[in-house]
Amino acid sequence: MRLDYPTNVKIVRVPCTGRVDDVHLLKAFEQGMDGVYVAGCLEGECHFLRGNLRAKKRVGHVKRILTALGINPERLQMYNLSAAMGSRFVEIAREMTEKVRALGPSPVTTGKGREFVEEQQEEKKQ
Amino acid sequence: MIVAQAKPIEDIIAMIDRYDKIILAGCKACVAVCAAGGEKEVQLLASALKTARKTAGREIEIREVTLERQCDPEYVEQIRGFAGDYQAILSIACGVGVQYMAEHYKTIPALPGLNTSFMGGSLEQGVWSERCQGCGTCILHLTGGICPVTRCSKSLFNGPCGGSSKGKCEVSPEMECGWQLIIDRLKALGEFEARFVELFPLKDWSTSRDAGQRKIIREDLKQ
Numbered sequence: 001m002r003l004d005y006p007t008n009v010k011i012v013r014v015p016c017t018g019r020v021d022d023v024h025l026l027k028a029f030e031q032g033m034d035g036v037y038v039a040g041c042l043e044g045e046c047h048f049l050r051g052n053l054r055a056k057k058r059v060g061h062v063k064r065i066l067t068a069l070g071i072n073p074e075r076l077q078m079y080n081l082s083a084a085m086g087s088r089f090v091e092i093a094r095e096m097t098e099k100v101r102a103l104g105p106s107p108v109t110t111g112k113g114r115e116f117v118e119e120q121q122e123e124k125k126q
Numbered sequence: 127m128i129v130a131q132a133k134p135i136e137d138i139i140a141m142i143d144r145y146d147k148i149i150l151a152g153c154k155a156c157v158a159v160c161a162a163g164g165e166k167e168v169q170l171l172a173s174a175l176k177t178a179r180k181t182a183g184r185e186i187e188i189r190e191v192t193l194e195r196q197c198d199p200e201y202v203e204q205i206r207g208f209a210g211d212y213q214a215i216l217s218i219a220c221g222v223g224v225q226y227m228a229e230h231y232k233t234i235p236a237l238p239g240l241n242t243s244f245m246g247g248s249l250e251q252g253v254w255s256e257r258c259q260g261c262g263t264c265i266l267h268l269t270g271g272i273c274p275v276t277r278c279s280k281s282l283f284n285g286p287c288g289g290s291s292k293g294k295c296e297v298s299p300e301m302e303c304g305w306q307l308i309i310d311r312l313k314a315l316g317e318f319e320a321r322f323v324e325l326f327p328l329k330d331w332s333t334s335r336d337a338g339q340r341k342i343i344r345e346d347l348k349q
Binding site for chain 2: 021023029030032068069108112
């Protein structure tokens with residue numbers, strides 16, 4: 001199965017997604033990453049029982065922080081797949097790359113986060 | 127412990143808007159335990175504030191420190207060496223910590239990053255509940271170890287009131303009636319007859335907030 005995934009995806013290995021902390025996710029954005037996704041095991045199949053469920057909650061929390069900071073929360077995603085799902089891994093890498101590409105460069109690098117915040121406020125008013 | 131929760135990040139961003147160089151000070155005591163102002167929260171908030179600034183096309187320098195406690199002068203003094211190099215101190219300790227920062231560093235604004243909420247404990251991970259209002263005259267030995275000042279929404283001493291229904295308080299269907307808890311507990315202890323028939327006299331609230339700011343002086347410890 002010699003599958004290619006986009007070269008822009010940089011992998012940070014952790015023993016379990018339960019190790020992924022809010023700070024890790026946020027630091028990636030602070031350093032200018034355009035998008036971040038957490039790839040955890042399938043729900044209910046965590047070797048450590050709840051690692052991927054904890055990660056899911058943390059991703060949700062960081063999404064809320066990102067919104068407040070003027071970064072579209074769509075730039076952060078959580079996916080669940082098993083170690084045996086190589087083709088799905090590639091599919092996700094491509095899907096996420098496309099999604100982030102459509103959103104354009106991160107406001108951290110462009111300095112245009114205010115626009116997103118204002119859009120959000122407009123939507124709330126409506 | 128003193129339980130606090132983070133202010134909305136938008137509020138903090140607005141609060142520090144005019145500063146470009148700040149100290150973000152956490153506290154390793156109560157607020158670290160309730161996951162609001164410890165070392166980890168300092169890291170997260172610093173990263174969030176720096177990210178927010180970058181999205182607005184500006185930079186901010188944040189010095190991250192987490193003191194042992196912000197309610198003791200010797201620890202608050204630990205930032206003396208570099209405090210003068212910064213424009214403001216954003217403290218994510220409880221209200222005591224923020225005020226200690228303000229008292230010790232008179233020329234530097236001290237800003238609160240948390241809303242200090244109550245004295246309480248954790249029910250489970252991520253859930254905290256109030257238990258004490260610091261009224262200054264504890265009567266828990268008479269009420270089965272359940273505080274009527276805190277657990278009764280009206281702080282009644284001879285409850286329950288007419289708002290108690292099926293063990294719940296009229297304030298909220300999820301809130302237990304403090305006096306129902308007290309009565310159940312006294313019954314379980316076999317002290318109901320002995321305790322509940324006695325009326326509590328009027329409480330002297332002068333030991334509570336009603337007599338203004340409180341102070342305790344222990345002559346045996348004072349130098």
